[in-house]
Amino acid sequence: xxxxxxxxxxxxxxxxxxxxxxxxxxxxxxxxxxxxxxxxxxxxxxxxxxxxxxxxxxxxxxxxxxxxxxxxxxxxxxxxxxxxxxxxxxxxxxxxxxxxxxxxxxxxxxxxxxxxxxxxxxxxxxxxxxxxxxxxxxxxxxxxxxxxxxxxxxxxxxxxxxxxxxxxxxxxxxxxxxxxxxxxxxxxxxxxxxxxxxxxxxxxxxxxxxxxxxxxxxxxxxxxxxxxxxxxxxxxxxxxxxxxxxxxxxxxxxxxxxxxxxxxxxxxxxxxxxxxxxxxxxxxx
Amino acid sequence: xxxxxxxxxxxxxxxxxxxxxxxxxxxxxxxxxxxxxxxxxxxxxxxxxxxxxxxxxxxxxxxxxxxxxxxxxxxxxxxxxxxxxxxxxxxxxxxxxxxxxxxxxxxxxxxxxxxxxxxxxxxxxxxxxxxxxxxxxxxxxxxxxxxxxxxxxxxxxxxxxxxxxxxxxxxxxxxxxxxxxxxxxxxxxxxxxxxxxxxxxxxxxxxxxxxxxxxxxxxxxxxxxxxxxxxxxxxxxxxxxxxxxxxxx
Numbered sequence: 001x002x003x004x005x006x007x008x009x010x011x012x013x014x015x016x017x018x019x020x021x022x023x024x025x026x027x028x029x030x031x032x033x034x035x036x037x038x039x040x041x042x043x044x045x046x047x048x049x050x051x052x053x054x055x056x057x058x059x060x061x062x063x064x065x066x067x068x069x070x071x072x073x074x075x076x077x078x079x080x081x082x083x084x085x086x087x088x089x090x091x092x093x094x095x096x097x098x099x100x101x102x103x104x105x106x107x108x109x110x111x112x113x114x115x116x117x118x119x120x121x122x123x124x125x126x127x128x129x130x131x132x133x134x135x136x137x138x139x140x141x142x143x144x145x146x147x148x149x150x151x152x153x154x155x156x157x158x159x160x161x162x163x164x165x166x167x168x169x170x171x172x173x174x175x176x177x178x179x180x181x182x183x184x185x186x187x188x189x190x191x192x193x194x195x196x197x198x199x200x201x202x203x204x205x206x207x208x209x210x211x212x213x214x215x216x217x218x219x220x221x222x223x224x225x226x227x228x229x230x231x232x233x234x235x236x237x238x239x240x241x242x243x244x245x246x247x248x249x250x251x252x253x254x255x256x257x258x259x260x261x262x263x264x265x266x267x268x269x270x271x272x273x274x275x276x277x278x279x280x281x282x283x284x285x
Numbered sequence: 286x287x288x289x290x291x292x293x294x295x296x297x298x299x300x301x302x303x304x305x306x307x308x309x310x311x312x313x314x315x316x317x318x319x320x321x322x323x324x325x326x327x328x329x330x331x332x333x334x335x336x337x338x339x340x341x342x343x344x345x346x347x348x349x350x351x352x353x354x355x356x357x358x359x360x361x362x363x364x365x366x367x368x369x370x371x372x373x374x375x376x377x378x379x380x381x382x383x384x385x386x387x388x389x390x391x392x393x394x395x396x397x398x399x400x401x402x403x404x405x406x407x408x409x410x411x412x413x414x415x416x417x418x419x420x421x422x423x424x425x426x427x428x429x430x431x432x433x434x435x436x437x438x439x440x441x442x443x444x445x446x447x448x449x450x451x452x453x454x455x456x457x458x459x460x461x462x463x464x465x466x467x468x469x470x471x472x473x474x475x476x477x478x479x480x481x482x483x484x485x486x487x488x489x490x491x492x493x494x495x496x497x498x499x500x501x502x503x504x505x506x507x508x509x510x511x512x513x514x515x516x517x518x519x520x521x522x523x524x525x526x527x528x529x530x531x532x533x534x
Contacts, residue, residue, distance in 0.1 A: 083534075
């Protein structure tokens with residue numbers, strides 16, 4: 001398998017739990033070295049999809065390839081090459097981060113240096129503290145560290161910052177950025193738009209088990225919806241017009257206003273943000 | 286290349302370290318059988334016949350509590366905390382994980398039996414075990430069997446809050462029936478029948494033969510067979526029913 005082959009390929013993936021179909025035909029491809037975001041509201045099927053890729057769940061149907069292998073076979077060889085940060089994963093409470101990392105490192109053929117991983121996760125000061133005395137944010141850093149210590153090619157981060165205060169989120173983002181600088185391929189799920197926008201090279205917006213849109217966050221914002229032109233009319237009412245051709249619309253509006261000798265107060269031309277796209281796509285019709 | 290046996294050893298060392306760092310686990314493991322011995326010993330002191338029955342009974346109960354009870358608690362706790370799920374996502378072979386966990390249970394039981402043997406010699410006039418081979422065979426069979434049953438039973442327990450209720454619902458009746466049938470020749474017939482079919486009374490009889498009466502291993506083979514059959518059943522259920530994750534319902 002060449003290094004240019006995609007890290008993850010998912011085709012027509014479906015997962016059914018009894019009567020409920022959590023994943024209803026998802027197609028995504030994650031390239032090597034890219035940070036790919038699965039963005040969607042709670043219950044969209046993000047975690048189910050990721051847990052199928054991680055080898056925790058069996059799929060109902062569809063094609064799945066992770067680093068060229070079928071994760072459902074749960075081969076040890078594949079698990080040596082991936083790192084997993086679960087949405088909520090516990091650690092042994094009576095051992096320290098350094099001890100946990102040394103133990104975890106022993107599972108892998110070519111682990112990273114434990115001290116280096118502690119530094120990368122920002123855990124040096126807590127390295128010899130029992131895990132039960134760590135804060136939520138510190139435990140999350142330990143999650144990253146444990147997933148990283150085997151030096152995986154591909155990392156799964158399932159809602160890495162859910163429940164964090166803003167400061168802890170920034171710290172986690174910094175950690176994720178440094179993972180990318182190490183050349184890791186990262187698949188992350190999130191229901192935070194700003195997180196997807198800040199971290200992901202490409203985003204798939206997921207809802208009800210389907211992909212609604214896929215692409216780089218900037219392009220998703222630009223391509224999917226139209227320009228918005230806002231202004232106040234002569235009565236002072238805020239008005240908004242949407243158009244594919246802002247030049248012509250502005251020419252009309254300004255021309256009319258000048259002809260009447262009026263100002264167009266609060267004139268603004270906006271392109272929809274990822275948030276607008278997200279809200280539009282995920283709104284219940 | 287880390288191999289499965291080496292990883293088992295590492296898991297075992299981690300389990301030992303965690304055991305000693307958890308004061309309540311260490312207490313229950315070592316102090317509780319001693320307290321039982323001390324309490325019951327005070328009641329029966331002077332009556333060697335009773336003491337001869339008491340010491341192997343406590344030894345059998347200790348094997349059950351360090352394996353069946355301790356593992357059911359541990360597995361449910363680690364499952365609920367998500368530790369098992371995390372481990373399941375690593376390349377640690379399942380066999381290495383359980384190898385380390387089982388070796389930890391063997392060590393705890395061996396330490397406990399050693400304490401009871403010494404206490405029996407020093408305080409209860411029982412002397413050193415008559416048949417060391419028989420002692421080792423029965424302790425090992427008991428550990429493997431009851432440990433596997435504990436892991437299998439963890440599958441039935443829905444969450445950590447209810448663990449005590451589930452475990453005691455099995456542990457207390459089994460101990461009561463087995464003690465009664467072992468201690469008294471006048472126990473009702475159906476109690477004897479039940480106790481003979483469960484693994485604890487055969488274990489106590491084997492330990493009694495090894496520690497007190499000096500009956501040969503070959504005279505207790507029926508009992509050993511019962512323990513081994515329960516062990517096979519336990520291993521089958523432990524392997525096929527095992528869940529690494531807390532169900533969300």
